[in-house]
Amino acid sequence: MISEVILQIIFAIIILNYLVDLLSGILNYKSFNNKLPDNVNDIYNQKEYKKSQEYKKENFKFNLIASTFSFIILIIVLYNGYFGKLDSILRNYTFENEISPSILFFFSIYFINDFMSIPFQLYRVFVIEEKYGFNNMTIGTFIFDKIKGYFLTIIIGLVLLVPVLILILLYPQNFWIYTWILLSVFMIFLNMFYTSLIVPLFNKLTPLEDGDLKKSLNEYANNVGFSLSNIFVINGSKRSNKANAFFTGFGKNKKIVLYDTLIKNHTVSELVAVLAHEVGHYKLKHVISNLFVSIITTGLMLFLMSKILFNSEVSYALGGNVSFRHLEILAFFILYTPISRVINILAFIKSRKNEYEADNFAVKTYKKSPMISALKKLSRDNLTNLTPHPLFEFINYSHPSLSKRLKSIEKII
Numbered sequence: 001m002i003s004e005v006i007l008q009i010i011f012a013i014i015i016l017n018y019l020v021d022l023l024s025g026i027l028n029y030k031s032f033n034n035k036l037p038d039n040v041n042d043i044y045n046q047k048e049y050k051k052s053q054e055y056k057k058e059n060f061k062f063n064l065i066a067s068t069f070s071f072i073i074l075i076i077v078l079y080n081g082y083f084g085k086l087d088s089i090l091r092n093y094t095f096e097n098e099i100s101p102s103i104l105f106f107f108s109i110y111f112i113n114d115f116m117s118i119p120f121q122l123y124r125v126f127v128i129e130e131k132y133g134f135n136n137m138t139i140g141t142f143i144f145d146k147i148k149g150y151f152l153t154i155i156i157g158l159v160l161l162v163p164v165l166i167l168i169l170l171y172p173q174n175f176w177i178y179t180w181i182l183l184s185v186f187m188i189f190l191n192m193f194y195t196s197l198i199v200p201l202f203n204k205l206t207p208l209e210d211g212d213l214k215k216s217l218n219e220y221a222n223n224v225g226f227s228l229s230n231i232f233v234i235n236g237s238k239r240s241n242k243a244n245a246f247f248t249g250f251g252k253n254k255k256i257v258l259y260d261t262l263i264k265n266h267t268v269s270e271l272v273a274v275l276a277h278e279v280g281h282y283k284l285k286h287v288i289s290n291l292f293v294s295i296i297t298t299g300l301m302l303f304l305m306s307k308i309l310f311n312s313e314v315s316y317a318l319g320g321n322v323s324f325r326h327l328e329i330l331a332f333f334i335l336y337t338p339i340s341r342v343i344n345i346l347a348f349i350k351s352r353k354n355e356y357e358a359d360n361f362a363v364k365t366y367k368k369s370p371m372i373s374a375l376k377k378l379s380r381d382n383l384t385n386l387t388p389h390p391l392f393e394f395i396n397y398s399h400p401s402l403s404k405r406l407k408s409i410e411k412i413i
Helices: 002-033 046-079 082-091 099-131 139-170 175-197 212-223 260-265 268-283 286-306 312-317 325-335 337-365 368-381 390-396 402-410
Strands: 205-207 231-234 245-248 255-259
Touching: 002 046, 002 312, 002 325, 002 337, 002 390, 046 082, 046 099, 082 099, 082 325, 099 139, 099 325, 139 175, 139 325, 175 245, 175 255, 175 286, 212 268, 231 260, 245 268, 255 260, 255 268, 260 268, 260 368, 268 286, 268 337, 268 368, 286 325, 286 337, 312 325, 325 337, 337 368, 337 390, 337 402, 368 402
Parallel strands: 231 255
Antiparallel strands: 205 231, 245 255
16 A cells, blocks of 8 residues: 555654664764864863763763654654544544644644653753753743743744644645745744744843943944944853853844853953854845745745645555544655755755854954954853764754864964
8 A cells, every 4th residue: 555655665764864863973972082183172171071071972872862762752653553543532522624633633742742852851951961060940940941832832833833724725736835925924023033022931131231341342343334233141041051142133133142151251352253253144144045045945845745735645654544634744744854854964064154154254354363262162161072073063063063163263364
């Protein structure tokens, strides 16, 4: 039967994807003990380096257990047709239409999966991150974050799922075009207002206070013709001691966000260098180009999905006894995994190129030395892997490894 062939293909894709991650992870694990490149061998002292090695190894072993658990559960669920059985149960308790069972099906899958992952999340935060001095989160914060995350998932899920399912029913041939437009508008909206609407639900954002730092940041921004009216500090230390900075939005809605941990551990000149890097992303149109690529790849995904939907054999492959869109959509996302993997690798290649360009912009419009010291401090404070395996870096890293970034910066005249 065709459904059996589809199921075998699904099994093959899942197994292959797991093996690729396993192989690259093992190779990366073996590279932990490689000799440090000369340009990064001054980052750690002996005690700190031993700590970073232990942190990386413990994370690898934990991720291996977590991913293997997920892999085994998914194989069991598919082999026994549990997705189809869940569909049958939900249809017995919902109205006789295609939308309500689909909504309940997707939310059920999400919540079951998340509930099963909670023990792993707790162990990562309160054992591993705690052990290495990163965690500042309390159990209360963890629970409150979960509750807020669930409400947010339900709201956004309904806002997107209901119209998408209606479009599929009304326009079975061309739904992908209208859905593409809808999701594109949502992505643009989210890119513009993420920091204003989503981030404050979990963190406190405060405008950067007047002082030497703000004065230096504004001076740099004026020198490069960058309007800097929205600089915020986020209380990242509420959950973790790891540091970061990010840029969101465009036009009047663009915002620079600095973690309080970043400000605490870096000098003013290093923070200006970090800002220069983020400004480089904006000036070099990386934000717009990344959004454009996301929209194009979403269109490709939806077009391919339209070729899978309304095929009863796809529903039967997941254990369904009738043809239903949510079973076909779930099967599609599994079948889409190899394409998604290739797209992600290409996106990472582009992202790493963007990082080199932003570094180059920062050095040429500001200074080389504080850029180098800022990157080294970030790597040290976050216990970054300084010797990733080339294959692991190629398929998983959105940023080049530190050694490669420093080599690129050192070549800039």
